[in-house]
Amino acid sequence: MITFKDVWFWHEARPVIKGASFTINTDEKVAILGPSGSGKTTILKLILGLSVADSGQVLFDGVDLASLNETKLDAIRLKFSIVFQEGALFDSLSVRENVAFYFREHTRYSFSQIEERVRMLLKTVDLESEAELMPEQLSGGMKRRVAIARSLAVSGARMNLYDEPTSGLDPVNAGIIRNLISDAAKDGRGFIVVTHEIFDALSLASRFMFLKDGQILFDGGRDAFLHSQVPQLREFLNPYRYLLDKL
Amino acid sequence: MGAFSKPFYAQEIVEQMNHAGPGTLLIALITTFVVGMALSIQVLNQFEGLGLESEVGRVIGVSVIREISPITLALVFAGRVGSGISAELAAMVQREQIDTLRAFGVSPIKKLVTPRILSSLIMLPSLTFIGDFAAIIGGFLITTVQYHSDPELYWSSIRAIMDLKNTIFGVSKPFVFGYLIATISCHVGMRSQGGSLGLKNAATKSYVLSTVTVMITDFLITKVIWIFFP
Numbered sequence: 001m002i003t004f005k006d007v008w009f010w011h012e013a014r015p016v017i018k019g020a021s022f023t024i025n026t027d028e029k030v031a032i033l034g035p036s037g038s039g040k041t042t043i044l045k046l047i048l049g050l051s052v053a054d055s056g057q058v059l060f061d062g063v064d065l066a067s068l069n070e071t072k073l074d075a076i077r078l079k080f081s082i083v084f085q086e087g088a089l090f091d092s093l094s095v096r097e098n099v100a101f102y103f104r105e106h107t108r109y110s111f112s113q114i115e116e117r118v119r120m121l122l123k124t125v126d127l128e129s130e131a132e133l134m135p136e137q138l139s140g141g142m143k144r145r146v147a148i149a150r151s152l153a154v155s156g157a158r159m160n161l162y163d164e165p166t167s168g169l170d171p172v173n174a175g176i177i178r179n180l181i182s183d184a185a186k187d188g189r190g191f192i193v194v195t196h197e198i199f200d201a202l203s204l205a206s207r208f209m210f211l212k213d214g215q216i217l218f219d220g221g222r223d224a225f226l227h228s229q230v231p232q233l234r235e236f237l238n239p240y241r242y243l244l245d246k247l
Numbered sequence: 248m249g250a251f252s253k254p255f256y257a258q259e260i261v262e263q264m265n266h267a268g269p270g271t272l273l274i275a276l277i278t279t280f281v282v283g284m285a286l287s288i289q290v291l292n293q294f295e296g297l298g299l300e301s302e303v304g305r306v307i308g309v310s311v312i313r314e315i316s317p318i319t320l321a322l323v324f325a326g327r328v329g330s331g332i333s334a335e336l337a338a339m340v341q342r343e344q345i346d347t348l349r350a351f352g353v354s355p356i357k358k359l360v361t362p363r364i365l366s367s368l369i370m371l372p373s374l375t376f377i378g379d380f381a382a383i384i385g386g387f388l389i390t391t392v393q394y395h396s397d398p399e400l401y402w403s404s405i406r407a408i409m410d411l412k413n414t415i416f417g418v419s420k421p422f423v424f425g426y427l428i429a430t431i432s433c434h435v436g437m438r439s440q441g442g443s444l445g446l447k448n449a450a451t452k453s454y455v456l457s458t459v460t461v462m463i464t465d466f467l468i469t470k471v472i473w474i475f476f477p
Contacts, residue, residue, distance in 0.1 A: 045346065074354075082350045086343075101351060102351060
């Protein structure tokens with residue numbers, strides 16, 4: 001369980017997160033929406049302890065992340081898997097090596113065991129034949145799929161985190177990514193999707209949080225989200241209102 | 248000292264050594280060889296009229312081993328390897344690859360920084376050692392071919408300077424410079440911000456900081472060695 005208690009985070013004298021408080025169970029399917037620069041990605045980094053709150057507490061299963069050293073934080077981080085925006089694949093490693101990264105770092109699997117698991121993960125994202133390509137040889141959609149395969153390797157993860165997973169992709173590739181995110185949650189893992197794509201959020205999540213200028217202005221279910229009276233959220237949804245009314 | 252605790256990334260160290268060493272060798276050979284030739288012209292022109300030709304090899308050897316080769320190769324290393332390290336790490340920061348490492352429970356310090364420091368600690372002294380020879384041979388060619396000096400005189404004066412003090416100069420400086428260049432370059436790269444301008448700034452900043460630090464440290468090491476070995 002992730003708990004934020006009045007979390008503030010500043011970057012270069014500017015408050016990025018302003019007093020965020022919420023609790024998310026690791027089996028929940030959550031979408032964090034908001035315009036660009038609203039602090040969505042920062043929330044993911046705070047959850048992973050990649051950024052440290054300037055005040056307030058970020059807790060995982062009741063443990064304050066600020067009280068942990070890097071070794072203990074690493075153990076917490078491996079309770080999650082993350083796909084950063086645009087994949088964040090390691091440039092110097094091939095597709096196969098990127099997907100094998102977790103196994104090489106954290107398991108004692110033999111070479112052939114790793115190869116077998118990598119092959120299966122690449123099959124899951126339909127990229128078996130691209131195993132030997134380097135990241136710069138991949139399209140944007142392929143990079144996200146490799147990043148998802150790499151994240152699925154984290155066997156102990158209880159929750160998957162996605163940062164703008166479909167941003168900049170064509171509708172076909174965006175659909176493929178959405179299906180992969182849904183499939184990855186079938187084993188009981190929850191997920192948090194950070195996005196500004198409303199229809200991605202609606203097709204994936206059951207809980208919606210709306211963030212603007214570092215403040216969580218809405219946190220609730222689908223119907224409440226669609227019919228919220230929060231002015232900033234209504235303004236955010238207005239361009240899509242015609243389509244949303246047809247849902 | 249956490250940077251040098253387990254796990255060790257031997258493959259990364261070998262890869263970094265391969266980049267820093269063989270990749271820089273040709274530049275190291277050319278620069279030190281040419282500097283050795285230029286130095287010998289200067290020395291010969293000063294010594295010729297004074298009847299000190301027998302001391303030419305000695306002066307060239309001492310200058311090369313104590314100052315010219317360590318400094319020249321530190322500058323080459325800072326430009327080719329150090330700036331590359333900064334730009335590479337800065338790109339990894341910007342593309343969230345450093346965050347990805349940490350999210351996967353892997354220390355970027357142990358995985359990226361330590362191999363680059365260890366590689367520099369090994370490769371800059373090695374390159375300097377090779378550069379010493381290249382500069383001395385450059386000096387030899389000018390001395391014997393252009394100025395027709397006795398080759399044996401040159402080599403005997405070079406052999407005469409192979410003592411403890413010169414060995415300490417020759418080993419300590421590149422070792423310290425290698426550590427400083429790698430540490431500065433990694434630090435600047437890991438703390439970079441902001442797009443392609445950030446990459447440019449990281450490469451430039453690491454080179455400038457490295458060269459200034461190397462120059463100041465060179466003076467300090469020289470001073471310290473002279474205190475202990477007057």
